[in-house]
Amino acid sequence: MASQRAATFEGPGPDAVYYENLKQGKFRIQHCNACGKNFFYPRPLCVHCGSPDWAWIDASGAGTVYSTSVVRQRPEDGPDYNIALIDLAEGPRMMSRVVDIPATEVKIGMKVQAHIGELEKQTLVLFRPAGR
Amino acid sequence: MAHPLRGAVAVVGFGLTPFGELPGRTHLEIMGEAIHNALADAGIDKNQVDGIFGSNFNDPLGAILYPEYFGLKNIKVMDSTNIGGSSFNNAMQDAAAALHLGLCDVALIAYGSNTRTATRRAGPGFGRSFDAPYRPRQPINSYALAASRHMHQYGTTKEQLAHVAVSARQWAQKNPRAFMREPLTVEECLKARMVVDPFGVRDCCLVTDGGAAMVVVRADRAKDFAKKPVYLLGVGAATTHNDISQMPDLTVTAVAQAAPRAYAMAGITVKDVDVIEVYDAFTINTILFLEDFGFCKKGEGGPFVAAGNIAPGGAHPLNTNGGGLSCVHPGMYGMFLMVEAVEQLRGAAGERQIEGAEIALCNGNGGYLSSQITLVFGTEATL
Numbered sequence: 046m047a048s049q050r051a052a053t054f055e056g057p058g059p060d061a062v063y064y065e066n067l068k069q070g071k072f073r074i075q076h077c078n079a080c081g082k083n084f085f086y087p088r089p090l091c092v093h094c095g096s097p098d099w100a101w102i103d104a105s106g107a108g109t110v111y112s113t114s115v116v117r118q119r120p121e122d123g124p125d126y127n128i129a130l131i132d133l134a135e136g137p138r139m140m141s142r143v144v145d146i147p148a149t150e151v152k153i154g155m156k157v158q159a160h161i162g163e164l165e166k167q168t169l170v171l172f173r174p175a176g177r
Numbered sequence: 178m179a180h181p182l183r184g185a186v187a188v189v190g191f192g193l194t195p196f197g198e199l200p201g202r203t204h205l206e207i208m209g210e211a212i213h214n215a216l217a218d219a220g221i222d223k224n225q226v227d228g229i230f231g232s233n234f235n236d237p238l239g240a241i242l243y244p245e246y247f248g249l250k251n252i253k254v255m256d257s258t259n260i261g262g263s264s265f266n267n268a269m270q271d272a273a274a275a276l277h278l279g280l281c282d283v284a285l286i287a288y289g290s291n292t293r294t295a296t297r298r299a300g301p302g303f304g305r306s307f308d309a310p311y312r313p314r315q316p317i318n319s320y321a322l323a324a325s326r327h328m329h330q331y332g333t334t335k336e337q338l339a340h341v342a343v344s345a346r347q348w349a350q351k352n353p354r355a356f357m358r359e360p361l362t363v364e365e366c367l368k369a370r371m372v373v374d375p376f377g378v379r380d381c382c383l384v385t386d387g388g389a390a391m392v393v394v395r396a397d398r399a400k401d402f403a404k405k406p407v408y409l410l411g412v413g414a415a416t417t418h419n420d421i422s423q424m425p426d427l428t429v430t431a432v433a434q435a436a437p438r439a440y441a442m443a444g445i446t447v448k449d450v451d452v453i454e455v456y457d458a459f460t461i462n463t464i465l466f467l468e469d470f471g472f473c474k475k476g477e478g479g480p481f482v483a484a485g486n487i488a489p490g491g492a493h494p495l496n497t498n499g500g501g502l503s504c505v506h507p508g509m510y511g512m513f514l515m516v517e518a519v520e521q522l523r524g525a526a527g528e529r530q531i532e533g534a535e536i537a538l539c540n541g542n543g544g545y546l547s548s549q550i551t552l553v554f555g556t557e558a559t560l
Binding site for chain 2: 149
């Protein structure tokens with residue numbers, strides 16, 4: 046006999062739920078009930094231990110810049126912008142942009158704080174320097 | 178006991194197209210020229226090919242398209258696994274296993290691309306991605322983030338990155354096939370237009386057209402062919418991630434896993450290597466791979482290249498054709514680094530020939546530093 050179907054396999058998948066949460070102003074990541082670790086990006090099985098027994102938790106939004114870059118653009122295509130990798134306080138790492146300061150001023154090790162913003166009509170998690 | 182795949186297969190033919198601009202030609206037409214030249218080099222008919230290995234971002238079902246398109250009538254093994262630019266290096270591992278087990282007898286690995294003259298724009302990323310919505314300029318951006326981290330962690334400088342590009346150009350100047358052969362200085366690299374900080378345009382590979390193909394057979398048949406066989410001594414493959422945000426440590430690539438496996442199969446250490454051919458999509462690649470190969474300690478790749486080790490006349494000649502930075506880079510470079518290794522081990526590399534080269538160490542890179550395939554090739558003397 047197959048074991049009981051895990052609740053997290055039912056209904057809309059974590060990909061859709063993640064973006065739906067963002068639209069409702071909530072930045073949530075997944076916490077594994079089996080191994081206790083957190084993970085991002087959203088997926089059906091814990092990336093650490095493979096368990097489907099996980100729950101959404103609110104991310105604190107606190108993060109640290111792990112690496113940073115500046116995408117240079119021709120003026121007619123718009124201003125240069127930052128692309129960074131952010132280590133979340135909860136553990137996972139994600140790509141994002143650090144905004145509200147010049148792209149070249151984003152430094153590795155900088156403390157940043159998440160907010161929910163919009164980029165090309167998509168609701169996304171962005172960051173700005175902590176304490177601003 | 179030696180690994181059963183050590184020396185089990187040999188490259189007995191390769192073919193190339195001109196590098197650079199092949200306007201008005203489709204990627205399959207370019208691939209066809211390379212295949213024609215490879216079959217001629219091996220002295221075989223197309224219908225002797227019974228294993229087809231090749232992939233292209235344009236061809237999701239490549240391994241059934243290519244037999245149809247090129248009229249390969251006796252195909253028994255089809256493999257169009259796409260793991261980025263290292264697909265063809267991965268194909269060498271797959272072909273070796275298939276040949277060794279007798280699933281096929283003559284493997285053809287092939288690629289062709291018109292990425293320079295075609296007008297298609299690169300997309301934001303591969304497949305479903307949580308990185309792509311931030312609009313990183315891929316693939317450059319992923320490698321720029323790795324360089325940024327390496328510079329922060331180990332003090333690697335833009336000057337040191339420039340030495341990788343300058344060294345590649347110096348080799349290209351010795352290679353009549355290379356696309357960019359004008360002199361290049363460190364100062365010019367540093368002054369070049371910025372693309373994605375910390376990379377300027379000279380930190381980035383070329384975008385060219387070009388094709389390459391290779392014929393591989395079991396070693397027991399290798400001497401039936403006209404050209405000097407080049408044997409596969411070892412191979413190792415590994416992957417750490419797909420999107421760059423998921424790479425565990427941006428300063429350590431999967432070469433750190435793949436290379437020791439390849440060395441163990443080949444029964445060599447880095448001290449035995451005469452010539453190195455790596456996938457230098459960006460200048461940081463070469464530094465990361467030299468460290469992960471074990472030619473220098475982690476973090477010391479910058480000073481290692483700045484000391485002239487990899488340039489003509491250096492102790493560790495690397496990318497002797499000029500690499501993806503100066504010779505050829507038609508979207509995926511994996512074929513071309515193997516071709517250069519074969520030409521070096523045939524002793525047929527002309528002005529850029531490494532005297533007495535017996536062992537070549539190769540590494541194919543795919544995606545965003547995502548897949549790494551290390552290969553060791555040797556001459557008959559190394560068997």
